[in-house]
Amino acid sequence: MLIKTRVPGFDKLLKGGLRENSSIIIKGGPGTGKTILALNLLVEGAKNGEKGLLITTEDLDATREFAKNVGIDLQKYEKEKKIFLMKQTISLKKLVSVTTPLDIIEKYKVKIVVLDSLTIFKFATMENELDYRRQIFDLINTTKDSLLIAISEEDFTSLDANNYEPEDYLFDGVIRLLKIRKNNNFERAIQVVKMRGQDHMIDIHPIQIKNGGIYIYPDQIPFALIEKGKK
Numbered sequence: 001m002l003i004k005t006r007v008p009g010f011d012k013l014l015k016g017g018l019r020e021n022s023s024i025i026i027k028g029g030p031g032t033g034k035t036i037l038a039l040n041l042l043v044e045g046a047k048n049g050e051k052g053l054l055i056t057t058e059d060l061d062a063t064r065e066f067a068k069n070v071g072i073d074l075q076k077y078e079k080e081k082k083i084f085l086m087k088q089t090i091s092l093k094k095l096v097s098v099t100t101p102l103d104i105i106e107k108y109k110v111k112i113v114v115l116d117s118l119t120i121f122k123f124a125t126m127e128n129e130l131d132y133r134r135q136i137f138d139l140i141n142t143t144k145d146s147l148l149i150a151i152s153e154e155d156f157t158s159l160d161a162n163n164y165e166p167e168d169y170l171f172d173g174v175i176r177l178l179k180i181r182k183n184n185n186f187e188r189a190i191q192v193v194k195m196r197g198q199d200h201m202i203d204i205h206p207i208q209i210k211n212g213g214i215y216i217y218p219d220q221i222p223f224a225l226i227e228k229g230k231k
Contacts, residue, residue, distance in 0.1 A: 002198065003147070006044040007037070009216030013192055013201045018173070022147060022196070023140045025118070025167060027154040028177030033188060033209050034151045037177065038114045039072050040213040041149060045112045046082035052112040053084045053104055060085050071211035081108065088115075105146060113143050117151040118167060133166050140170060172196040178204065180222050189222045 002017040011017050018024065026034045042052040054074075056063055063085065067074045077083035084104050104110060118136070140148060152167065154176065168174050174193040179186040191204045206222045208215045 003050075004048075005041055006048065007040045007214060007216065009205075009207075009218045010214075012218040013190070013205065013216060014195065015199050015201065018147060019195070019198055020147065021145055022172040023143070023150070023170075024148065024173040024175060025150045025152055025171040026175045026177065027152045027168075029154055029179060032177035032179055033207065033214055034177055035066070035116055036070055036072070036209060037175075037214045038116060038149050038151055039067050039070075039074070042083055042112055042114055043072055043074070043077060043213075045147075046077045046080075049082075050111040051082050051084075051108050052077075052114065053086065053101060053110045054114045054116065055086050055088050055101060056116045057088055058116070060087055070209065070213055072213055084108065084110070102142065105143070110146055112147045112149065115139070115148070115150045117153065119151075119153040133170065136167050136170050168193075177207070180204075182222075187222045190216055 001020045002014070003020050004011050004017040005014070026037055028034045039054075042054060045052050054063070058066075064074050074083060074085070078085065086101060086104065101113070105113065139150075150167075150171070152165070173195045176191045176193050178189045178191065180189055181187075188207045188209065189204050190207050192200045192202060201218060204222060206217045206220050208217075
């Protein structure tokens with residue numbers, strides 16, 4: 001069953017929405033809009049009666065202020081007990097402390113879980129890649145009754161670079177956010193790399209960050225790519 005995200009333009013890219021109870025990773029470099037897209041998914045879910053949980057390594061007040069600056073009012077939904085925020089202490093032994101999130105998920109019947117971000121935990125377990133994979137698998141299995149959205153930093157030098165990480169194969173879906181150079185400027189874009197078990201658009205499409213979050217333009221291609229094609 002596909003659940004509409006209601007993020008402008010996103011459901012057209014996904015040809016209907018995201019699969020219920022799937023696991024999605026949002027990847028991209030700094031400033032591409034990863035956290036904003038994840039917050040959009042949380043808030044749009046809350047508007048539709050789907051409670052959400054954000055697990056973050058950042059200060060919670062700073063997270064609320066960041067969201068407010070892009071027109072996303074997290075506190076409104078916190079007060080209504082539709083969105084819950086939890087600060088995750090970085091541990092060298094465990095990717096995520098499961099007990100507290102599970103209590104919140106079970107008590108409030110949380111349907112959307114966002115982890116921001118996988119990257120910091122990867123650094124904490126970088127000496128043991130097998131342990132890192134195992135912990136991701138455990139996290140996905142633990143949240144199997146919710147939609148899991150994880151954020152991860154991506155370092156790439158070219159649009160054609162396919163530097164897939166271990167976690168890309170474990171998650172049901174991989175969404176890539178990009179900044180494409182256009183002369184002395186950059187243009188933001190999105191690509192749905194994979195969505196296990198469903199059809200979706202695979203082309204690169206422009207996005208903008210406006211008041212209220214991410215806006216996706218599924219009927220356009222980035223101007224920067226048009227110009228590259230003319231050369």
